[in-house]
Amino acid sequence: MRSIRRSLLSYFLVLLAVALGLIAAFVDRYAVGAVEAREESESNRITAAFDTRRVEAQTKFDAELVQEARSLAGELNRSFFKTWGRFRPPDPPRGGGKGPADPKSAPEPKTSIEPRPSFPGKAPEDDGREYLRRVTALMLQPPAAGNWLPVAQAASATHRAWSPGWISFASPRTAARVQIPEMLHRMFEEGGDHTGYYQFHVVAAYPGRPWQSIGTVRPARLVNDLPLDLGRVEDSDLEFLPPEEVRVEGQGTFRRALVWTSVTPQGSRPLAVPVWHENQSYSAGPGLRATQYFYSPIGPSSRAFRPDFMIRVFVHAARPQSELDSRLTHAAAERDEEIQRVHSESREELTKLRTRLAAIAAGSFLALVVGGWLIVARGLAPVRTLSDAVSRVSEKDFALPVAVTDLSVELAPIHARITQTLDQLRGAFAREKEAVADISHELRTPIASLLATIDVSLRKPRTPDQYRTTLQDCRGIAKQLGQLVERIMTLASLDAGTARGAVCRVDAAELAGTCAVVIRPLAEAHGMTFTLSAVGPAELDSDADRLREVLMNLLHNAVEYNRPNGRVELAVRPDAGRVVFEVRDTGIGMSDAVRAKIFDRFFRADASRTATGVHAGLGLAIVKEYVQRLGGTIEVESTPGEGSLFRVSFPAAAAQTESPFPPADAA
Amino acid sequence: MRVLLVEDTQPLMRAYRQGLEEEGFAVDVATDGEEADVKARTTQYDVVILDIMLPKIDGLTLLKKWRTDGIKTHVLMLTARGTTTDKVAGLDIGADDYLTKPVDLDELFARVRALVRRGHQQKDPVLRCYDMDIDTAARTVRRAGQQIHLTPREYALLEFLAFHRGKVVTRSMIWEHLYDEYDENTSNVVDVYIRYLRNKIDKGFDPPLILTRWGEGYMLRGDDDPPAPPAGKKG
Numbered sequence A: 001m002r003s004i005r006r007s008l009l010s011y012f013l014v015l016l017a018v019a020l021g022l023i024a025a026f027v028d029r030y031a032v033g034a035v036e037a038r039e040e041s042e043s044n045r046i047t048a049a050f051d052t053r054r055v056e057a058q059t060k061f062d063a064e065l066v067q068e069a070r071s072l073a074g075e076l077n078r079s080f081f082k083t084w085g086r087f088r089p090p091d092p093p094r095g096g097g098k099g100p101a102d103p104k105s106a107p108e109p110k111t112s113i114e115p116r117p118s119f120p121g122k123a124p125e126d127d128g129r130e131y132l133r134r135v136t137a138l139m140l141q142p143p144a145a146g147n148w149l150p151v152a153q154a155a156s157a158t159h160r161a162w163s164p165g166w167i168s169f170a171s172p173r174t175a176a177r178v179q180i181p182e183m184l185h186r187m188f189e190e191g192g193d194h195t196g197y198y199q200f201h202v203v204a205a206y207p208g209r210p211w212q213s214i215g216t217v218r219p220a221r222l223v224n225d226l227p228l229d230l231g232r233v234e235d236s237d238l239e240f241l242p243p244e245e246v247r248v249e250g251q252g253t254f255r256r257a258l259v260w261t262s263v264t265p266q267g268s269r270p271l272a273v274p275v276w277h278e279n280q281s282y283s284a285g286p287g288l289r290a291t292q293y294f295y296s297p298i299g300p301s302s303r304a305f306r307p308d309f310m311i312r313v314f315v316h317a318a319r320p321q322s323e324l325d326s327r328l329t330h331a332a333a334e335r336d337e338e339i340q341r342v343h344s345e346s347r348e349e350l351t352k353l354r355t356r357l358a359a360i361a362a363g364s365f366l367a368l369v370v371g372g373w374l375i376v377a378r379g380l381a382p383v384r385t386l387s388d389a390v391s392r393v394s395e396k397d398f399a400l401p402v403a404v405t406d407l408s409v410e411l412a413p414i415h416a417r418i419t420q421t422l423d424q425l426r427g428a429f430a431r432e433k434e435a436v437a438d439i440s441h442e443l444r445t446p447i448a449s450l451l452a453t454i455d456v457s458l459r460k461p462r463t464p465d466q467y468r469t470t471l472q473d474c475r476g477i478a479k480q481l482g483q484l485v486e487r488i489m490t491l492a493s494l495d496a497g498t499a500r501g502a503v504c505r506v507d508a509a510e511l512a513g514t515c516a517v518v519i520r521p522l523a524e525a526h527g528m529t530f531t532l533s534a535v536g537p538a539e540l541d542s543d544a545d546r547l548r549e550v551l552m553n554l555l556h557n558a559v560e561y562n563r564p565n566g567r568v569e570l571a572v573r574p575d576a577g578r579v580v581f582e583v584r585d586t587g588i589g590m591s592d593a594v595r596a597k598i599f600d601r602f603f604r605a606d607a608s609r610t611a612t613g614v615h616a617g618l619g620l621a622i623v624k625e626y627v628q629r630l631g632g633t634i635e636v637e638s639t640p641g642e643g644s645l646f647r648v649s650f651p652a653a654a655a656q657t658e659s660p661f662p663p664a665d666a667a
Numbered sequence B: 001m002r003v004l005l006v007e008d009t010q011p012l013m014r015a016y017r018q019g020l021e022e023e024g025f026a027v028d029v030a031t032d033g034e035e036a037d038v039k040a041r042t043t044q045y046d047v048v049i050l051d052i053m054l055p056k057i058d059g060l061t062l063l064k065k066w067r068t069d070g071i072k073t074h075v076l077m078l079t080a081r082g083t084t085t086d087k088v089a090g091l092d093i094g095a096d097d098y099l100t101k102p103v104d105l106d107e108l109f110a111r112v113r114a115l116v117r118r119g120h121q122q123k124d125p126v127l128r129c130y131d132m133d134i135d136t137a138a139r140t141v142r143r144a145g146q147q148i149h150l151t152p153r154e155y156a157l158l159e160f161l162a163f164h165r166g167k168v169v170t171r172s173m174i175w176e177h178l179y180d181e182y183d184e185n186t187s188n189v190v191d192v193y194i195r196y197l198r199n200k201i202d203k204g205f206d207p208p209l210i211l212t213r214w215g216e217g218y219m220l221r222g223d224d225d226p227p228a229p230p231a232g233k234k235g
Helices: A004-084 A127-140 A151-156 A182-188 A321-379 A381-391 A409-458 A464-496 A508-525 A544-560 A592-597 A619-629 B010-022 B033-042 B059-068 B084-093 B105-119 B152-163 B171-178 B189-201
Strands: A166-170 A175-179 A197-205 A211-217 A238-248 A252-262 A272-276 A305-320 A504-507 A529-534 A539-542 A567-575 A578-585 A633-639 A643-651 B002-006 B026-030 B047-050 B074-079 B097-100 B126-129 B132-135 B140-143 B146-148 B210-213 B217-220
Touching: A004 A197, A004 A238, A004 A252, A004 A305, A004 A321, A197 A252, A252 A321, A305 A321, A321 A381, A381 A409, A409 A464, A409 B010, A409 B105, A464 A619, A464 B010, A504 A508, A504 A544, A508 A529, A508 A544, A508 A567, A508 A578, A539 A544, A539 A643, A544 A567, A544 A578, A544 A619, A544 A643, A619 A633, B002 B010, B002 B033, B002 B171, B010 B026, B010 B105, B026 B033, B033 B047, B033 B059, B047 B059, B047 B105, B059 B074, B059 B084, B074 B084, B074 B105, B084 B097, B097 B105, B126 B152, B132 B152, B152 B171, B152 B189, B152 B217, B171 B189, B171 B217, B189 B210
Parallel strands: A529 A567, B002 B026, B002 B047, B047 B074, B074 B097
Antiparallel strands: A166 A175, A197 A211, A197 A305, A238 A252, A252 A305, A272 A305, A504 A539, A567 A578, A578 A643, A633 A643, B126 B132, B132 B140, B140 B146, B210 B217
């Protein structure tokens, strides 16, 4: 059996749990969103701050690199100039000199600082000059496919700094010894604690050829060359590429600043090695502008004297990327720590929020379990009241000891129904009680008579006549008793619905005739007249035995309740599809109050009749039951003191046979 | 003792009447309420045996009317209604006793006798008068330890006198209580029975117990009556 209270509460709680869950989910989601957004913005701020620092550090790092490269390049330029300074470019040919192939680029360098060298006949004094002279001699050979240096050879021609403070270049056509500034010495030392790298590229362009690396100098620590993409550099006096990352095979990532310089004497012109050419034009390599310089021919030849090639030195200043990174390591760690802190704070905050949410949900759930239990109990109080009231209903009064106003509206129909049922039950019980009392009374009286008669008779010896009288009395009483029991049984079987009769076509007039045969002598014995009138053919489908019993009952009553010298009439007639039997008497009649109850069981208008007849107030009850079961109706008209009329009507048989019926009339 | 039997069931009425009469009661009969009402108001009955389910006026209504009108006759309700409610209702209305049909005849008679005794404020079923004992239960009479056989009517007369011991009982009182409505009232029937009784009770015993009060009636000698009867007063 389920408890309303428990099930209501559980529904309530399920609903509540769902609602709480939804609310919690929404709150959680929004909170998570907000916290995460804050965390992200915080992280972004931290990252941005770090990036700023990183950019600053890198800028500084790069600036240092550029600075180093520049100073190195400047130094290099000076050294070159020192070395090659004597090679003053020859003055342009005067007067009848042939114009250059390209007249546009034929500026006349007017500012000659040093006198023209006594080239080629003069020998230099110092070894550098000597070296250069030899190199120059080599260079003076016109470039040809045979003496052009391939890249591989250029790589092999790379020289290391051979002594502290000096680097030297050597190539088939040029060599230079450059004093390294003091500040940079250690960069080239082996086993130093410095981290920077420097590399020098000497690049030359021959007339008609692209720029070509002709020699590199790199520190010992550097296993491979830092790459140089000539395509990217511009032809300018002192230019630089912004610091960038480069990868070196086997060496890791470096940050490199690239600065280059054209080796120019007096900072005015790039160093050009004059080479004898005839009407030969320069072709610049891709991305390189070649400035053409024209010189007057040296010596007796009047041919144009042009620079054979131009030298440009590229200075790489590089430091491992890791150095920059290590400078930033601390900042990065700080950043990571900061981000981690923000993250953990967010987690913590979320956890706290969720704990609080769970606590609120659990608290409200608990409160509502208790509250709901009480509220449901309160809501169910009327049901309890009703149930208590129902349990207190006793069979004494069958009253529901609670007013409908004390209950809720919803229970009013139940209350009404229970009250109604109880009323019916009370009625039924009362009837039952009454019936039992009636039956027992009806049975007791004859039994008491029987016993008393026998007892009296047995009290002393009697004559045979006296015994005979006693026995006759007893027989009469027993007969009455038997009839009574018979009637009670009839009613009981009618109530149980077990009594079923056979329906057949019945001729009403004939049936009335058979009743008349029995009743007429009885009526005459009581000094009454009996009349039977049957009008027209009347047939019906019914149970003849029961129908006869109905009529006999009514006729017996008519005789019994009649006055002396009265009349009893039985009339049969068809009436609008029905067959009507009328039993009329001239007896005592009955009042309306009596008439209303006349078909009730054990009802007797006059109790005295029990003494005279077999009727215990059951006759008319049985008549009514029979009539109803046979589908008919019964009605009574009566005037007190004048007589009564019982009218019983049944549906006529479907097909009336047109047999003329002679009215059986007797007085 | 005179009893009114109100009963509408004919065989039952006949049986009770016969039984009561054989017990020595004078029995009047009424078969409906109206008849019973008339008889109870005109005659001084010792006991009325009243059925409830009666034609015309039912027993309870009848009894209520009687009690309201101050009729103090003892009433024994005898009815087929045997529930406690019915008994309580009957007794509360003023019935002196209540019996349910079917009833054992002996019980009925015993109760009627008890009601008669109660009517004379007599608790002891044995009435004593000098050396004579009248056992009202066994309906036997002894004088000086000697059993005296009496006919029912003689016994009834003696019992009546005994109930009124020491008081004068008129002839009409005797007639009223010992004879029913159907008995023919002959002038000297009471005197005849007194004589029979004297022959059986006083003859050979002393003192004589039945006294004659000239012009008034008879009485049974009371304790404060002079022990020796006045000579020549013997009727």
